[in-house]
Amino acid sequence: MSQTQCPGQNMMFWKPGDIFEITCPNCHTQVEFWKDDAQRRCPGCGHRFPNPKLNEGCAQWCEFADKCLGLNRSVAEED
Numbered sequence: 001m002s003q004t005q006c007p008g009q010n011m012m013f014w015k016p017g018d019i020f021e022i023t024c025p026n027c028h029t030q031v032e033f034w035k036d037d038a039q040r041r042c043p044g045c046g047h048r049f050p051n052p053k054l055n056e057g058c059a060q061w062c063e064f065a066d067k068c069l070g071l072n073r074s075v076a077e078e079d
């Protein structure tokens, strides 16, 4: 139970670049996204739009993706 969380989801490992601003497609306000946000609501116009980085899939950008994806197999492969 303690080993099931993806290490990339642990904020201990987050860096400043993991929080970024995306321009609202509706009113061009800068909206702050966190890398694991599925969507955000624009504070300027209330428009909800998805996190473009999340669409890439976490394995595309997460530095722990290899550890995470191999989590269930790593014991067998390391030995």
Ligand SMILES: [Zn+2]
Pocket (backbone or CB within 6 Å): 024, 025, 026, 027, 028, 029, 042, 043, 044, 045, 046, 047
């Ligand atoms: Zn907006």
